[in-house]
Amino acid sequence: MRTSSRTKATTQALAAIFWKGVKHYIRYPGNFLIYLFIPFLFTLLIFGMGQFVGGGNATANFAARTGTSNIIVYEILGSAVWMTSWVVVEDVGVALRDEQMKGTLEQNFLAPVNRFTLLVGISLTDVVITTGIFFIVVGVTLAIALPSSFLNLIPAFLTLLVGLIPMFGIGFLFAGFVIRFKEPYVFTQIVNLLFATLTGTYYPVTFLPYWAQFLSGILPQTYVIDDMRQIILANQTLVNLYGSVFVLLALALAYPTLGYAIFKRIEKRAGVTGEFSKY
Amino acid sequence: MLGDLISTPLWFFFFALGVTLFAPTTSVDSHEGGFSFFLLGFVFIILFSTSVWGMGQTVRNEQMAGTLEQFFLAPASRVTLIVGRWARIFITDAVIIGYTTFLLYLVGGGIITLLDPGLFLLGFGLYEVGLIGFGLFFAGLTMRIKSYTTISNLVFFGYMILTGALFPITVIPTPFRYVCMAIPFTYFIAILRHAALASPTILPLTVEFVTAIILSISMLIVGFVSFNKIEEGARMQGSIATS
Numbered sequence: 001m002r003t004s005s006r007t008k009a010t011t012q013a014l015a016a017i018f019w020k021g022v023k024h025y026i027r028y029p030g031n032f033l034i035y036l037f038i039p040f041l042f043t044l045l046i047f048g049m050g051q052f053v054g055g056g057n058a059t060a061n062f063a064a065r066t067g068t069s070n071i072i073v074y075e076i077l078g079s080a081v082w083m084t085s086w087v088v089v090e091d092v093g094v095a096l097r098d099e100q101m102k103g104t105l106e107q108n109f110l111a112p113v114n115r116f117t118l119l120v121g122i123s124l125t126d127v128v129i130t131t132g133i134f135f136i137v138v139g140v141t142l143a144i145a146l147p148s149s150f151l152n153l154i155p156a157f158l159t160l161l162v163g164l165i166p167m168f169g170i171g172f173l174f175a176g177f178v179i180r181f182k183e184p185y186v187f188t189q190i191v192n193l194l195f196a197t198l199t200g201t202y203y204p205v206t207f208l209p210y211w212a213q214f215l216s217g218i219l220p221q222t223y224v225i226d227d228m229r230q231i232i233l234a235n236q237t238l239v240n241l242y243g244s245v246f247v248l249l250a251l252a253l254a255y256p257t258l259g260y261a262i263f264k265r266i267e268k269r270a271g272v273t274g275e276f277s278k279y
Numbered sequence: 280m281l282g283d284l285i286s287t288p289l290w291f292f293f294f295a296l297g298v299t300l301f302a303p304t305t306s307v308d309s310h311e312g313g314f315s316f317f318l319l320g321f322v323f324i325i326l327f328s329t330s331v332w333g334m335g336q337t338v339r340n341e342q343m344a345g346t347l348e349q350f351f352l353a354p355a356s357r358v359t360l361i362v363g364r365w366a367r368i369f370i371t372d373a374v375i376i377g378y379t380t381f382l383l384y385l386v387g388g389g390i391i392t393l394l395d396p397g398l399f400l401l402g403f404g405l406y407e408v409g410l411i412g413f414g415l416f417f418a419g420l421t422m423r424i425k426s427y428t429t430i431s432n433l434v435f436f437g438y439m440i441l442t443g444a445l446f447p448i449t450v451i452p453t454p455f456r457y458v459c460m461a462i463p464f465t466y467f468i469a470i471l472r473h474a475a476l477a478s479p480t481i482l483p484l485t486v487e488f489v490t491a492i493i494l495s496i497s498m499l500i501v502g503f504v505s506f507n508k509i510e511e512g513a514r515m516q517g518s519i520a521t522s
Binding site: 030050052053065197207 | 445
């Protein structure tokens with residue numbers, strides 16, 4: 001009885017936090033529109049710069065290095081995953097800082113809701129947002145540029161879903177850092193850019209030096225981007241990609257655990273030093 | 280500023296790596312010209328950000344913090360206040376540009392060539408005057424449009440793609456190229472690149488220069504007039520400080 005009422009209370013709390021996040025996006029649809037446009041705009045930029053550099057042989061040069069001449073799909077897949085990672089870092093990582101700046105963080109923390117529930121509730125909103133971004137951005141691109149691979153959207157999306165779990169763990173980590181260091185936008189800008197550079201957003205990670213490839217190997221986005229490209233451009237199945245799927249599952253265990261543990265540690269310290277109320 | 284000092288070179292590397300996929304697979308020594316082209320492109324982007332994010336965002340930030348009315352009640356003209364913010368951002372961005380150029384030189388990227396420094400400075404002056412006008416217009420927009428971030432992001436990307444900042448407009452298919460030619464910044468960038476790298480201008484040089492002068496002064500006047508008109512309208516509606 002106590003267990004079922006506690007479960008019901010947790011579910012209600014999750015639902016409330018989730019709907020609050022969704023309402024924010026409905027009330028300010030411009031944010032969501034930007035998340036949809038940015039992948040296309042960055043892809044256009046890289047494509048234009050590439051055409052200038054490569055001239056008439058741009059596509060051939062690209063194909064020689066990546067194994068595919070479908071530049072737009074290759075780049076959009078990286079763009080879409082980068083955008084989902086951006087959304088998670090901004091939303092989950094900065095959400096508590098936003099509450100802090102509005103002066104409502106302490107009230108949130110005083111609510112009879114577990115911190116983990118609070119963070120998971122914020123993450124649930126992002127599952128919906130990132131799903132929308134993925135299906136609209138990648139779906140539209142495939143419908144135009146590679147319709148034969150349209151059905152591969154589903155296994156590609158499953159890869160993204162698994163990859164989202166470790167990304168939320170990274171978000172928990174940033175939520176803690178941001179409460180402590182108070183400079184969310186500088187922090188998230190640098191982190192988003194590092195993720196884009198290290199995870200092969202617009203190029204294979206093999207382009208990077210070995211020490212950078214090591215860092216790429218511990219980021220979930222690297223596997224998500226590569227697997228999506230394998231599924232959509234090379235018609236691989238999730239079964240064939242079992243190695244990277246297992247790595248993603250391992251990261252899905254490690255990052256949320258580590259991220260939440262660090263968040264709790266910083267939160268405990270913040271409670272002692274009074275960081276919560278500091279603007 | 281620390282974030283910009285770290286992120287600006289990272290952006291350059293990020294784009295450079297992405298573009299390398301398209302470069303010839305056999306080694307061709309076009310390293311220095313390409314480097315100057317792209318680094319100049321980044322300089323143009325940083326400078327453009329002073330108008331959109333420096334001037335326009337300034338007003339938006341004051342609005343969100345609830346201090347815009349106090350800001351406008353200061354004993355200085357509105358335009359002076361906003362252009363003053365531009366000056367601060369410009370100096371900061373000049374430091375970032377200098378630092379990024381030096382850092383890229385250290386990692387073996389080469390240096391920017393400036394074949395005609397005099398023409399470059401003149402073109403730069405015209406560009407900055409146009410930017411101030413554009414920034415004033417954008418600052419006025421923040422008092423009318425609340426989804427400022429969305430619009431400024433779209434404008435920023437539009438600038439990067441359509442004005443020849445990161446690649447020549449000759450890469451863009453012909454029908455869309457007319458859109459590029461309708462944007463004043465395209466001419467400023469073409470003059471600056473011509474002065475630095477002797478790249479071709481869009482119009483004959485003299486015609487392009489006269490066009491740039493007219494556009495620069497017009498943008499300043501339009502920015503000034505539109506800012507004052509929008510502000511007057513916002514004061515009458517009571518929407519200056521509404522976020």
